[in-house]
Amino acid sequence: MGRPAQHAEATILECAKQLSAEIGPQNLTIASVAERAGAPVGSIYHRYASRDEILATVWLDLVEAFQESFLAPLSGDDDPVEAGLAAVSFTCRWVRRHPCEARLMLVHRREDFASERWSKSHRQRAERLTAQGAAGLRGYAARLLGRAGAAELRSVRFMLVDLPTAALRRDIEAGVVPSKSLEALLLDTCGYALRRNRAQAPRAK
Amino acid sequence: MGRPAQHAEATILECAKQLSAEIGPQNLTIASVAERAGAPVGSIYHRYASRDEILATVWLDLVEAFQESFLAPLSGDDDPVEAGLAAVSFTCRWVRRHPCEARLMLVHRREDFASERWSKSHRQRAERLTAQGAAGLRGYAARLLGRAGAAELRSVRFMLVDLPTAALRRDIEAGVVPSKSLEALLLDTCGYALRRNRAQAPRAK
DNA sequence: GGGGTATTAGAATAGGAATTCTAGAAAACT
DNA sequence: AGTTTTCTAGAATTCCTATTCTAATACCCC
Known part of the structure; x- marks a missing residue:
């Protein structure tokens, strides 16, 4: 009606x-x-209700969708190094396929979406998201490194999140599709870091 | 008077x-x-004259000071891999020593300082800075890779600038001093990437 | 000790944008 | 046909902050 x-x-x-x-x-x-x-x-x-709510919705919808797909390969049973590389590859593909969304996620930060002023419900959604992301990475850290403490979480985040961000942001910001050679460098570097970290991890049973 | x-x-x-x-x-x-x-x-x-001018001055003073020291080790005559690592180490040390400045440079971007509205003179100063940075990196690319085209510049920038930025930003944003182990991971990763890239470079004379 | 000038003071103005408000319009239901 | 409900319209209001303005100060030099 x-x-x-x-x-x-x-x-x-x-x-x-x-x-x-x-x-x-x-x-x-x-x-x-x-x-x-x-x-x-x-x-x-x-x-x-407000501009802040619109921004919150845009950001949260976006990150939720991305994160779910990103975390999926990490929880499989395959070789953890392969799984990690799959996640990074996914990021590269996603950036290629969604230039607009990639801009929002890679060149801007949550605070640019007025996150300090979000309502309680949006904050909660954000917290849940953060928690899910951390949980996914922690699980992966346990598989790759045998432990999932703060230091392991940070290493894994560096390799799977920060490193791809670093590689891709500049091109995205310039409105350019990241080149294949840059992606190759990224994957190679990630592969190295993952293997090295696994090798140095205290041998889990 | x-x-x-x-x-x-x-x-x-x-x-x-x-x-x-x-x-x-x-x-x-x-x-x-x-x-x-x-x-x-x-x-x-x-x-x-305006808020924009204050912001421009803060940003430009900061970046000028940092960049000069950052580029210095890159132009020496030593082993380029060592030189690159020296620059990355310098960044780590600088971040430790200047937490306030590090926040401004790593968690914010030039546009947050209203750079779209800067006056001509500030724009010029920014351009000069960008040009100097690019020149420094290009020179280094020539030493490390034998060539200094767009692709080489991008690789070098990824390894020496984007990668450290990505590694350190998260802690800086959280107001935490980056841990030694993270720095170690960063340096190790950079070292690998530098060596790999050098190895794959077309053998310069 | 008076004129000239750079600085201080902070109240008044201005402009941009979020948000509110009042009317009117278009269905669905009875 | 009238009532109710949800949406459209966009003008009016409010808020916030950059910027301007006028008067008053404090020091130097003559």
Whole structure:
């Protein structure tokens, strides 16, 4: 019942996402979203309580989707080094396939999405996400290194998250698709680090 | 002649720098700088034409100082792999010694300092800086790889700049001093990548 | 001891953008 | 046909902060 919606929430979010990728989430104005979506600002506020909520939704949807696929290969039963490389490969492919999303995730940070002002429910969603990510990495650390303490978690995060980020960010920021040779260097480097760390790990049973 | 200054420019800049590190340059307000410096806003505008100019000065001073020291070891005549590792080590030490500055350089980006709105002179200073950095890296690429094309520059930048950034950023952001073991992992990884790349380079004479 | 000048002070102004508000419109239900 | 409910519209409001402005100060030099 009631008047049917003329502007879908999905459309609005999509516009907000694209615009954020183009001009940076810091610079996103409700007016610009409205213009791009062809909707009046009132209609946007009818669906979302605030700009912060829109930004939170864009970010959380994005990271949730990415993280789930990223973590999947890590929990298999194969050789942990192969699994780690699969995750890194996935990141490379994902970046290629989703340039807009890659920009948001690699060149911007959560705080650019006003995360300090998120409502409790968004904060919780973010915490859950962080916890899931940490859990996935910890499980992987246990498989690769035999232990999953703070130091192991940090090593694994460096190799599987920070290293790919470092390799890809610059090109993404410049709007360029990362070259195959850079990806090769990245994978090779990750492979080395993974093997070296495994070798140095205290031999688990 | 004239009334002597009660508030030094250096003090104002220092306050702006500290505050930026604490709350992020995006959130820096002139009022907050004035408060911290114990000066009225008018006195700040008497010295700096705008907020953008203050931010530009903070960023450029910082990056200039860092970059000069960072590039120094790269242009020596020693083994290029050692030279590269020296530069990375320098970054680690610098981060340890300058936590406030490290925050600004590693967790924030130039655009957070309003670089799109910088005046021509600040832009030029930034360009010069970028050019110097690129030149330094290109020279190093020539020594390590025998060539200094776009691909070589990118590899070198990944190994000497992006990789350390990625390794250290997370801790810096959390306000933690990066652990020795992480630094060791970083150096080891860089060392591997440098050697591998050198080995694969077309044998220069 | 008066003029000239750089600085201090902080109140007033201005502009940009988020958010609110009031009317009106378009279905669905009865 | 009237009522209810949900949405559209966009103008008006509010907030926040950069920037401007005017007056007052303090020191140097003559």
